Amino acid sequence: MFKHSQLESVKAWLVHPAHAAMPLHTRIQRAIRQLIVDGALGPGKQLPASRALAGSLEVSRDTIETAYAQLHAEGFIDRRVGSGSFVAEMKEFTSGRRLMQRDTLRDQTPNLSKRGDAMFRSGGVREMLTPRPFAHGVPDTRSFPLLLWERLERQVLKEAGSQALLHGDPQGAEPLRRAIADYVNLERGAHATADRVVVLTSSQQAMTLCAHVLFDPGDRIFIEDPVYYGARKAFDAAGLDCVPVPVDHQGIMAERITADPHKAKAVFLTPSHQFPTGATLELDRRLALIEWAARHQAWIIEDDYDSEFHYAGRPTACVQGLDPHDRTIYIGTFTKALFPGLRIGYVVLPPHLVKPVTIARTLLDGHTASIAQLTLARFMEAGHFGxxxxxxxxxxxxxxxxxxxxxxxxxxxxxxxxxxxxxxxxxxxxxxxxxxxxxxxxxxxxxxxxxxxxxxxxxxxxxxxxxxxxxxxxxxxxxxxxxxxxxxxxxxxxx
Structure with a gap:
């Protein structure tokens, strides 16, 4: 028979609110399993007879038998005809030490790779689940035309049927890629075609892919100073040497880059609306950076994160549209223009980078949710986005x-x-x-x-x-x- 403390531990499992959704036999099985894992029931220890335990817990004997059968199937107990049920001898598991080991491991520093440690120490990029004033970068979701979105989504499901439930193209749904290309060409002055667009979950994913696909640890990359924290964390985690370049009222000081004698692989920019200063990168500096990138075979990573919202005249054209050398990678997102829960961003790439980046993203998440992509494509095609x-x-x-x-x-x-x-x-x-x-x-x-x-x-x-x-x-x-x-x-x- 169980000791009093062991019996009370099992009873506690039965009434704990967190376990309420489990069948009764599962709660009993998990409670006994935990006693074994924690070393409270050692190898060879006999368990109470099913009838006796059923009486103590005020449940049916069949419930106990089902719990014991599952413990036996998982290898935690042995059942001997005519003798009863006993905690199994497990050679790879010393139950009496588990509690001490678990407490010790909980206090240990994780044994991470250098890249994993950099990610962990950066703290990641966290967003507020319920934003409060004056959280930055959050659009007004209360004004979003949700009923219209729902209607378009129903149309997508009716037309696509179960096909929309299958795996999607890792490059992105073709209707959405086409809509994105049309939009950035018209509104941002870009040079894009559907086959150069890769649909992602966010601009953060785009920056992470750039960092891992294009650069090796130790490569130098120029970044704005101050800079968007998500970009710095993505590049730091990839082991890049981030070289800060001051920003003034005309954007990043391009002359610091063009005059730098040391080789760098890229520059990261938020030229339309610098984060966090709000400066717009002057045209002469844009052209200088385009020529610098062509001359050094470097990349310009352009994050155009909220250019839809310009309150004084029309926004300037994106750098990608000015670049005749195809050295600019253009990143955009619908998080700011629509709503954060959509989780759709994109990148417009030089043609020869499309396949490598698409294959690389399959190692992260495969593809962006198809139903959301097709709904957004319809939302854009019908003029609702604009x-x-x-x-x-x-x-x-x-x-x-x-x-x-x-x-x-x-x-x-x-x-x-x-x-x-x-x-x-x-x-x-x-x-x-x-x-x-x-x-x-x-x-x-x-x-x-x-x-x-x-x-x-x-x-x-x-x-x-x-x-x-x-x-x-x-x-x-x-x-x-x-x-x-x-x-x-x-x-x-x-x-």
Whole structure:
């Protein structure tokens, strides 16, 4: 018979809420198995007779017999006719030491590869599941035409049937690739065809693929300073030597790159709307970088992450469309223009890179979900994408105007807003004596989310400030959050 503590452990399994979905015999089987794994029931230990255990647990004998049968099938117990059930002798498993070993292993540093360790130490790229003001880079999903999307998805399922449930083309569904090529050619001035587009799950995946397919550990790559944290983490994790290049009001200082005597394999840019400063890369600098890449057989990795939302005139054409040498890799995403849960991004590649990148992505996730791709293709082909972007551009422009006015009214003692010409967030530079960490901590205590700017710089001399996302929040929500932030910052200053 079980000891009292062992019997109570089994009973605890039966009533634990986390196990409620399991059949009763499975709960009993798992509870006894755990006692064996933890060493509470050692090899050769006899288990209670099924009738006796059934009485103790107030269940049927058949339930216990089913649990014992599963334990026997898994090799945890031996059943001997006329003698009973006993914990099995397992040569590769010393049960009495398991508890100690498990606790020891839990405290050990993972034995990772250099690349795995770099990924782990970077902290990854995390997004807020439920964004709150002023989380950056988040679109307004409440204004998305969900009923229209549902109708288009039903049309896709009706026409494609079970074919949409099968594996998809790893390069991406042809209708979507064609729609993307048409869009970037028309709206971004790109040179794209459907056969040069690879549909991915995100721009982050695109950057990771570039880092692993095009470069070897130790290769040099120029990056903007400050730079988008996801890009730096992707390149660092691949073992690249990231060389920061300062950004001014005209974008990355291209002359630092063209004059650098050391060989580099690539430059990473956000030229249409630099992250996080909001600067637009000047035409002369674009042309200089295009010629530099051609001369050195280097790559330009262009991340065009939110160019749909430009509030002062038309956005400048993308670098890829200006490049006659096919040295530019153009990355785009629908996360900002539509909704993050869509998980569709893309890359427009030089022709000879399409096959290597497509094969490489099959090692990551095979393909992007087919139903979502086909629905998005229909959404774009029917003109709904362009209409939605135009609607949201007007809404976001108004919200940016509201945020700018409120910051100047309520936060003038602390920050100077840098009103951007586009995008989903506004940089604010600290001017009132509070440190960046103090301001961000004060904001977090009252439920306000801010992204610090100084950490986006390569060195310790980055400008102190933070980003304030505005796209996902109504004017009323923005006003309430700004006032709450102002109260928190004044409280810290006077404390």
């Amino acid at each position: 209409a939605h972007v135009r609607t949201m551009r007007g809404i976001y422009a108004k919200r940016l105007e509201v945020l700018t006015a409120l910051v100047r009214e309520h936060l003038a003692d602390f920050v100077e807003p840098q009103t951007p010409v586009g995008g989903l967030q506004m940089p604010c530079m600290l001017t009132g004596g509070l440190s960046e960490s103090t301001a961000i901590a004060a904001a977090q205590r009252v439920g306000i989310e801010l992204l610090g700017l100084s950490a986006l710089y390569a060195g310790d001399d980055g400008r102190a400030g933070f980003l304030m996302g505005f796209a996902a929040y109504t004017p009323h929500e923005i006003e309430r959050a700004v006032k709450k932030l102002a109260h928190a910052l004044h409280a810290v200053r006077t404390a």
